[in-house]
Amino acid sequence: MILKNALLLALRAIQRNLMRSILTSLGIVIGVASVIVMVNLGNSATAQISQDIASLGSNLLMVIPAGQSIDDFKLFNIDDVEAIRREVRGISSVAPSASKGMTAILGNRNRSTQVTGIDNSYFQAGNWQLTKGREFSISELRAGSAVCILGGGIHKELFGAQEPLGEMVRINKLSCRVIGLLKSRGQSSNGGDQDNQILMPLRTFWRRIAGNQSVEMITISGQDGFSTAKIQKDIEQLLRERRHIDATEENNFAVQDMKEIAETMVGITQLLTTLLGTVAAVSLLVGGIGIMNIMLVSVTERTREIGIRLAIGAQRHDVLLQFLVEAVVLSSLGGAIGIVLALLTSFALTSLLNMPLVLNPGIILLAFLFSAMVGVIFGYFPARKAARKDPIEALRFE
Numbered sequence: 001m002i003l004k005n006a007l008l009l010a011l012r013a014i015q016r017n018l019m020r021s022i023l024t025s026l027g028i029v030i031g032v033a034s035v036i037v038m039v040n041l042g043n044s045a046t047a048q049i050s051q052d053i054a055s056l057g058s059n060l061l062m063v064i065p066a067g068q069s070i071d072d073f074k075l076f077n078i079d080d081v082e083a084i085r086r087e088v089r090g091i092s093s094v095a096p097s098a099s100k101g102m103t104a105i106l107g108n109r110n111r112s113t114q115v116t117g118i119d120n121s122y123f124q125a126g127n128w129q130l131t132k133g134r135e136f137s138i139s140e141l142r143a144g145s146a147v148c149i150l151g152g153g154i155h156k157e158l159f160g161a162q163e164p165l166g167e168m169v170r171i172n173k174l175s176c177r178v179i180g181l182l183k184s185r186g187q188s189s190n191g192g193d194q195d196n197q198i199l200m201p202l203r204t205f206w207r208r209i210a211g212n213q214s215v216e217m218i219t220i221s222g223q224d225g226f227s228t229a230k231i232q233k234d235i236e237q238l239l240r241e242r243r244h245i246d247a248t249e250e251n252n253f254a255v256q257d258m259k260e261i262a263e264t265m266v267g268i269t270q271l272l273t274t275l276l277g278t279v280a281a282v283s284l285l286v287g288g289i290g291i292m293n294i295m296l297v298s299v300t301e302r303t304r305e306i307g308i309r310l311a312i313g314a315q316r317h318d319v320l321l322q323f324l325v326e327a328v329v330l331s332s333l334g335g336a337i338g339i340v341l342a343l344l345t346s347f348a349l350t351s352l353l354n355m356p357l358v359l360n361p362g363i364i365l366l367a368f369l370f371s372a373m374v375g376v377i378f379g380y381f382p383a384r385k386a387a388r389k390d391p392i393e394a395l396r397f398e
Contacts, residue, residue: 031283035342093220095220118202327378328372
């Protein structure tokens with residue numbers, strides 16, 4: 001009954017100064033919303049990275065040139081690819097590729113895109129799937145035929161709702177016939193558009209575009225049950241021998257294990273989420289200071305009211321409870337509004353950034369409890385000040 005009366009008095013006081021109460025709770029609203037949004041976005045980014053890595057396939061390694069400067073870069077050749085296929089155990093597929101940024105043209109439409117020369121092992125190694133059409137035939141790969149497979153983005157940009165299979169697309173001066181469409185993947189974790197690409201046979205790329213027979217990247221898929229760390233070590237040893245790198249020299253190539261990259265990126269994202277959530281939590285303390293400030297003003301304004309309550313028999317703990325409940329109600333209402341605002345903001349931002357929405361019920365509950373605790377902590381001093389007032393002096397207050 002005592003608590004109920006205190007709650008009714010608190011609600012009446014809040015309603016009497018509604019605008020001031022709203023502004024007082026604003027700090028709590030912003031603090032709670034900031035914490036929840038930061039944590040939700042961090043969890044969504046982590047989930048997006050995990051999905052991107054999983055879409056590339058399991059046990060994936062990428063071999064790329066590396067060096068101190070552009071002059072140190074030494075590309076691979078097809079013999080390096082065959083040596084890896086032949087001598088490294090535990091490999092499921094090895095896919096050589098070379099790429100170049102070019103312009104795809106269809107009628108009066110054109111778009112800048114990435115043209116990549118591959119063989120059919122590229123689809124298995126990178127876990128690429130076709131929605132329509134087919135892969136390259138053996139004869140097309142050997143002869144270097146002018147055929148191509150379109151990514152989802154370039155397909156929509158050039159053809160729209162039209163059927164592309166069998167049509168001719170011009171890539172600068174080269175015209176190629178469309179034989180397939182890749183399944184859409186969207187943006188990768190580094191922001192690149194995985195759908196804005198055109199695939200063609202590697203020999204076609206060499207002869208008609210690159211003018212050489214270099215391999216810029218080797219994508220390798222390991223067999224289940226084999227350690228990617230062991231495969232990575234064997235590839236490094238093999239390529240060091242083939243490139244005649246001395247024991248004292250550093251590698252002029254890099255073998256990237258996508259599992260390690262994924263774990264590193266997830267770890268960084270989680271650390272940033274924790275830091276951002278901690279920084280956002282500071283605004284809750286600022287909101288608590290605002291509540292304490294307003295409650296002190298309220299105690300001063302209502303000194304005569306306090307004196308009357310004490311004079312007609314109210315106990316000091318009743319006055320203490322009244323002002324403490326008022327502070328808790330203010331902070332709790334701010335916390336509830338902050339949660340609603342955070343959920344709406346999280347939904348809007350993840351939709352805008354094309355990320356999965358990952359909600360953390362634990363952090364939502366924790367943020368609300370923390371907002372209520374802020375009310376208790378910062379409301380106690382003004383409530384204590386009100387309870388200690390002398391009734392006679394309070395009644396004389398003007």
